[in-house]
Amino acid sequence: MNLPNIDEKIMPRVSFGEALVELAEQFPTLRVFDADVCASTQTVYFRDKYPTRFYQMGIAEANMVGAAAGMATVGLTPFISTFAVFLAKRALDQIRVSVAYPNLNVKINGAYGGLPTGQAGATHSSVQDISIMRSMPNMKVLVPGDPLETKLAVKLALETPGPVYLRTVRCAVPVIFDKGHTLTLGKGEILHEGKDVAIISTGMMTPRALYAARSLAKEGIRVRHIHFASIKPIDEEMIRSAAQDCGIIVTVENHGVLGGLGGAVAEVVGDSSPCIVKRLGFPDIFLESGDDEAIFHRYNLSEQGIVETVKNLLKK
Numbered sequence: 001m002n003l004p005n006i007d008e009k010i011m012p013r014v015s016f017g018e019a020l021v022e023l024a025e026q027f028p029t030l031r032v033f034d035a036d037v038c039a040s041t042q043t044v045y046f047r048d049k050y051p052t053r054f055y056q057m058g059i060a061e062a063n064m065v066g067a068a069a070g071m072a073t074v075g076l077t078p079f080i081s082t083f084a085v086f087l088a089k090r091a092l093d094q095i096r097v098s099v100a101y102p103n104l105n106v107k108i109n110g111a112y113g114g115l116p117t118g119q120a121g122a123t124h125s126s127v128q129d130i131s132i133m134r135s136m137p138n139m140k141v142l143v144p145g146d147p148l149e150t151k152l153a154v155k156l157a158l159e160t161p162g163p164v165y166l167r168t169v170r171c172a173v174p175v176i177f178d179k180g181h182t183l184t185l186g187k188g189e190i191l192h193e194g195k196d197v198a199i200i201s202t203g204m205m206t207p208r209a210l211y212a213a214r215s216l217a218k219e220g221i222r223v224r225h226i227h228f229a230s231i232k233p234i235d236e237e238m239i240r241s242a243a244q245d246c247g248i249i250v251t252v253e254n255h256g257v258l259g260g261l262g263g264a265v266a267e268v269v270g271d272s273s274p275c276i277v278k279r280l281g282f283p284d285i286f287l288e289s290g291d292d293e294a295i296f297h298r299y300n301l302s303e304q305g306i307v308e309t310v311k312n313l314l315k316k
Contacts, residue, residue: 009172010147012204013111016168017042019154020079021049027077027158033068035061035082041111041168043081061086065094065106072104077158084110084167088129096136099163103138107157113143113167114203114254115282115296121289127282131259133165134232140164140185141232143261145206146176149229152183160185167203169254171292174207186233194222197310198242201252202228202261205301209252212306221310231261236268243273248313250278252306257281278313280306 020043024030033055038044047054057064061082068078080087087095087110099106110133113126133141140160144153150168157164176191191206192213201209206227213223224246226238242249249269251262262279269277280300287295296302300309 008175010175011170011172012144012147012150012168013040013042013170015147015150016081016109016111016154016166017045019151020046022151023155023158024050024053029075029077030158031055031068031071031076031078033057033064033078033080035059035064035086037082037111040083040170041081041109061091062094065091066098068106069094069098069102069104072099072106077105077107079107079109079158081109081111083124083126084113084129085124085126088126088132092132095163100136100138103162105161106163108163108165110165110167112170114169115287116169116171116204116254116292122286125287127254127256127287128259129165129167130231130253130255130261131263134259134264138162139232140230141167142229143167143203143231144183144229145201145203145227146173148175148177148179148181149183152181153229156183156185169204171204173204176207176210183229186230186235188226188228188230188235188238190224190238191227192217192223192225194224195245196222197248197250197314198224198226198246199250199252199306199310200226200228200239200242200261200265202231203254205252205254208301208303209306211303212310215303215307216310221314223310228261231264234264234268239265239268240273243269243275246275248276248278250280250306250310250313252280252301254301255281256284258284276313278309280309
């Protein structure tokens with residue numbers, strides 16, 4: 001795949017808000033629910049364009065989920081949106097019982113996913129949400145890698161029957177995909193070819209992993225870099241091929257190492273194609289408050305951290 005060298009950065013939350021407006025006519029049953037954060041998650045665009053299809057529910061996330069579930073029972077397609085940390089914790093029981101259990105057609109935007117609210121500290125860093133949503137029966141999980149793919153993920157969520165969890169981030173992310181890029185549920189994409197080691201990434205870590213793969217190539221290390229926007233279902237065949245061809249897999253995610261992308265990959269490898277799996281993410285801690293990039297650097301989630309991790313594994 002030929003990826004463009006684009007330095008432009010866009011906030012995926014902006015792409016999310018724009019996508020809702022762009023898809024509104026194509027999906028006339030779409031309704032958008034907000035928990036008093038529409039200016040942050042950018043559903044404000046939809047509110048201004050389609051005020052009669054927008055529902056401001058206030059800081060009452062559990063109630064918002066229940067109301068959306070009710071609308072889904074009469075043929076509407078609710079897209080609820082608030083911070084991921086609140087959806088995955090405060091409203092979890094309602095998501096489980098009222099949405100996932102009856103397999104209702106409710107779409108969920110977990111905004112500000114992962115670290116990029118570092119200044120807000122442990123209470124707002126959502127580094128368990130993928131694990132929680134991935135373990136939920138009937139739930140599909142999408143974690144797009146750049147702003148363009150975020151728009152494709154919104155459309156895919158609306159086209160996919162049943163509940164879908166879409167994770168978006170606050171910070172600006174490099175544009176790495178071109179306009180011909182496509183997104184398919186349950187399929188990964190190889191962004192860089194190689195057989196010395198495989199790097200599997202998701203979300204905003206994919207641009208960093210891609211740059212790391214290119215840096216390693218300059219040193220003669222051939223990296224197979226795989227991007228997964230679809231965490232559940234996940235592309236098991238692509239994981240098995242990477243395990244068999246490379247023997248070493250490094251997973252990279254803006255999430256805790258327990259139960260997220262790294263956990264999903266390790267489960268597939270353990271079942272069918274044993275190999276070394278090194279999971280890069282946050283350890284089993286509550287994240288501290290601080291500068292995002294300083295925290296990413298501390299846990300080897302910078303481009304250089306990924307490069308050094310791969311080189312150290314190969315040395316061993």
